[in-house]
Ligand SMILES: Cc1ncc(C[n+]2csc(CCOP(=O)(O)OP(=O)(O)O)c2C)c(N)n1
Ligand SMILES: CC(=O)[C@@H](O)[C@H](O)COP(=O)(O)O
């Protein structure tokens with residue numbers, strides 16, 4: 261069925277394939293993608309869009325020696341299929357199987373394990389620079405970056421540096437007019453204008469000569485005139501912004517025409533200095549529903565194709581924390597005109613579309629620019645607004661210094677709604693949000709909270725919006741426990757007792773409260789268990805710390821985050837500061853490791869964070885972490 265793909269142990273044979281064979285390969289790849297990716301959540305539309313580009317790249321370059329970095333890495337599936345991973349491809353994004361992102365442990369064709377957007381140009385430039393220093397200048401360096409990732413500040417930092425170093429670097433801008441949501445901002449408008457230029461339609465022999473004619477440096481007006489003069493001759497116009505940064509701009513070209521792509525790649529391969537090749541593609545190409553709705557098909561839930569119509573397979577009907585967060589944000593915006601919300605290109609993942617519709621003036625999608633989002637929120641705060649930065653825990657890592665300087669140092673009450681704070685499942689190590697408790701807790705003027713159940717998320721947000729310091733509220737990617745009880749009022753640094761016992765206390769910070777309660781229930785006949793919903797990691801409830809240690813002696817702290825610097829550490833610090841006996845404290849959380857991909861339940865089990873492991877800990881039995 262996949263005649264060509266099945267034979268490929270590496271991408272090497274592609275250089276001898278005819279364009280007809282390469283087109284057949286593209287069909288085979290699409291067939292695999294469309295059939296397999298419907299069976300699980302995966303990056304559907306982005307991968308369909310780069311099939312031809314990926315094939316053309318591998319048929320012109322030899323990436324066993326040349327360097328290829330796919331920005332972010334979510335569009336790496338065709339690359340995996342043609343670099344010897346066809347037979348394992350069915351395992352993609354399942355535990356123990358292929359990762360959904362580049363993974364150097366899988367193949368020498370993958371250079372960096374990534375999943376966060378924006379660093380491809382920097383690493384490709386670093387590779388070019390390092391290869392030159394190592395006497396390996398023959399190795400070509402290529403970065404493929406999407407138009408959504410392109411406006412990230414770091415891309416411009418890399419381009420700025422590339423213009424200075426003048427290394428041979430090929431940057432391919434994969435322009436499909438989409439981030440996850442439609443792309444936004446001034447750069448997006450600039451790209452729209454470039455896309456409006458006539459497409460290059462065939463190889464113009466003179467293009468390379470002409471491009472080498474137009475000086476990259478020197479007086480901008482003279483260069484503009486030279487570019488116009490030479491460009492008109494060759495039909496090459498536009499891209500002045502890139503030219504100003506020291507890149508030769510080529511494009512736009514059709515990113516679905518393998519023959520054309522090959523010709524242009526072969527040409528730019530031999531140009532010296534940094535080059536930007538602007539390739540126009542369609543997100544979702546080849547599966548009509550994905551072409552029509554690339555937002556939904558970015559990572560669609562499992563579905564069955566019924567005669568060209570995707571029918572979602574039934575999933576969990578329990579609302580997720582994300583839904584409660586969105587509703588709480590919307591209610592707060594309704595009540596108070598000072599409340600605004602920022603997303604760094606994750607409107608869809610944060611389910612903020614209704615907020616975007618209802619409050620267009622107070623909703624800000626800043627693009628994949630997390631550092632900017634935080635500094636921007638701080639600015640709004642200073643002007644008297646009450647901004648909420650609605651962001652994934654792992655992506656907030658990009659803003660660490662802005663949290664420190666622009667928010668905390670100024671004592672500005674920015675609210676961080678930290679979604680995906682915990683195990684995120686099949687995305688794996690780049691996306692699990694495991695470090696925020698530790699990295700937030702160290703800053704003065706920052707309160708760190710986590711809801712244990714759905715009903716307390718809104719009161720927590722209300723509390724944060726009244727606070728005079730910054731607040732982080734973390735919750736994972738899972739359905740929220742419904743407690744059917746009115747939460748105790750939120751008071752600074754006060755935990756909530758759910759049940760009181762005398763033998764052992766489970767002190768849970770965040771959403772694992774459901775596992776704690778179930779463990780306590782199952783242990784009912786064996787022991788009397790206290791269950792505390794900690795609510796605050798900072799300031800931690802010291803009275804509670806003292807009380808559970810003194811009343812039970814044996815205390816289990818529980819968190820869906822890194823143990824180092826996490827909630828359990830805060831608990832130990834508080835206990836130690838009060839000169840209490842800490843020997844009976846067991847901390848359950850994520851040990852010092854990066855956690856692989858898998859379903860959340862599988863990972864909770866392997867990490868000894870499920871009901872059975874909590875029961876064992878209560879009985880004083882040590883579990884071993886199996887991941
Ligand atoms: C730092 C960071 N922020 C946000 C994301 C989430 N994210 C992943 S892909 C994506 C859209 C990327 O758009 P583009 O680069 O154009 O790729 P496309 O999917 O359109 O091919 C976003 C926002 C991320 N991976 N990394
Ligand atoms: C590549 C990327 O970063 C996003 O597409 C991410 O995979 C989305 O994750 P969610 O599905 O949890 O929104």
Ligand SMILES: [Mg+2]
Pocket residue numbers: 406407408409434435436437438439
């Ligand atoms: Mg895009």
